[in-house]
Amino acid sequence: MKGLRWILPLVVLGLGYLGYTAIAATESETLVDNPAPPPPIVDTQFITPTQHQVVITGHGELMPLETTQISAQVSGEVMDWHPNFVAGGIVKRGDVLFSIEADNYQAAVLSAEADLASAQAALIEEQAQAAVAKRQAKSLPPTQVTDLYLRKPQLLTAKARVKSAQAALKRAQRDLDNCQVTAPYDALVVSRDIGVGQYISAGTTVGTINNVEVAEVHVPVAGFDSAFLPEQLEGIQASLTRNGTSPIHREGTVVRDLGIVEQSTRMMRVVVRLDDPYGISSPKPTLPFGSYVEVAFNGTTLDAVFKLPQALANNRQVWVVDGKGQLSSRALNIVRAEGQYLYADQGLSANDQIVTTPPEFPEAGMTVRVASQVAQENDDDE
Numbered sequence: 001m002k003g004l005r006w007i008l009p010l011v012v013l014g015l016g017y018l019g020y021t022a023i024a025a026t027e028s029e030t031l032v033d034n035p036a037p038p039p040p041i042v043d044t045q046f047i048t049p050t051q052h053q054v055v056i057t058g059h060g061e062l063m064p065l066e067t068t069q070i071s072a073q074v075s076g077e078v079m080d081w082h083p084n085f086v087a088g089g090i091v092k093r094g095d096v097l098f099s100i101e102a103d104n105y106q107a108a109v110l111s112a113e114a115d116l117a118s119a120q121a122a123l124i125e126e127q128a129q130a131a132v133a134k135r136q137a138k139s140l141p142p143t144q145v146t147d148l149y150l151r152k153p154q155l156l157t158a159k160a161r162v163k164s165a166q167a168a169l170k171r172a173q174r175d176l177d178n179c180q181v182t183a184p185y186d187a188l189v190v191s192r193d194i195g196v197g198q199y200i201s202a203g204t205t206v207g208t209i210n211n212v213e214v215a216e217v218h219v220p221v222a223g224f225d226s227a228f229l230p231e232q233l234e235g236i237q238a239s240l241t242r243n244g245t246s247p248i249h250r251e252g253t254v255v256r257d258l259g260i261v262e263q264s265t266r267m268m269r270v271v272v273r274l275d276d277p278y279g280i281s282s283p284k285p286t287l288p289f290g291s292y293v294e295v296a297f298n299g300t301t302l303d304a305v306f307k308l309p310q311a312l313a314n315n316r317q318v319w320v321v322d323g324k325g326q327l328s329s330r331a332l333n334i335v336r337a338e339g340q341y342l343y344a345d346q347g348l349s350a351n352d353q354i355v356t357t358p359p360e361f362p363e364a365g366m367t368v369r370v371a372s373q374v375a376q377e378n379d380d381d382e
Helices: 002-033 103-139 152-177 371-381
Strands: 044-047 050-064 067-071 076-081 096-100 180-182 187-192 205-211 214-221 237-242 248-261 268-275 292-309 317-321 327-331 333-338 341-346 352-355
Touching: 044 292, 050 268, 050 333, 103 152, 214 248, 214 292, 237 268, 268 292, 292 333
Parallel strands: none
Antiparallel strands: 044 352, 050 214, 050 292, 067 205, 076 096, 096 180, 187 205, 214 268, 237 248, 237 292, 248 268, 292 341, 317 327, 317 352, 333 341
16 A cells, blocks of 8 residues: 555656647647738739829700790781791791781882982982072172071081981881891791781791700809819810710810809809700701700819729728838828729828728738739749
């Protein structure tokens, strides 16, 4: 029994040593079999500052530059009207839209011509009598030679009658000319309210036409876009597009802004003008009035800005990889966003390496591997 008392502790110590050795060996194998995970791989791109031409877009309805209510300036019976003077018809500048019976007005012209001839004859006679009086006055004392003797009042009266007759002839000729009502410009007929044989009075509205030589679009410009409007708007080229199954593209010109900010929307409006919208004077495609079009024109130019996909900026921050292969975040000052891209003028430096595929949980100071460098190392190893 005494021998067992001494042997048992030795056996326990031996078993403990064997257990420790086994555990140590197992831990070593685990460390060898499960090394620390490598740094994550990220895709990057180098970025440099650039210039960006701001493009301002908006939508609006194409409208005629002017609409005219057609009316006659003289009264009379309608004799005929232009075959295109119907709703939807196109008439050219100077086309006779309709004619009014002109016999009475032709007679008025003849009467006015006769009155003018009579007044001119009276003037010639009075001038002759004044010349005779002037010759006779040379033999009379100066006290007897008066303006009445020299027939000056009679001469002035004769001249006034000539002028009055000329004015009457001019009015009669104008009335005769107004028997034919012509189109003041190339026009789309909106409506016609007369027929042959109808008697119309002067000033009665008989139709409506829209000017098709020029059209306009009033384009609303939001507040965040108005900061990029050029100081000089007039003359800037603008593109107009009517989207649909068969899109139509035309080129117009910015001519002005309306000079006010709308109270309800806090927007200003820019006016874009389009020449020949119906393609009457050119082979350009027709863009009818009432078309809802998208308008785009150049604004100001941004200098030294960085162009980035919007998906890369989270809360106006992006991740970059420094020379040690570590992540750091950069806060951006975004001055413009267009489509899928944004433009920042502060927060980045030339040739910064932007992370385009950040790790799942990025942290400042995290070590990463750049995908392009890893691929290069693998090629070198092969």
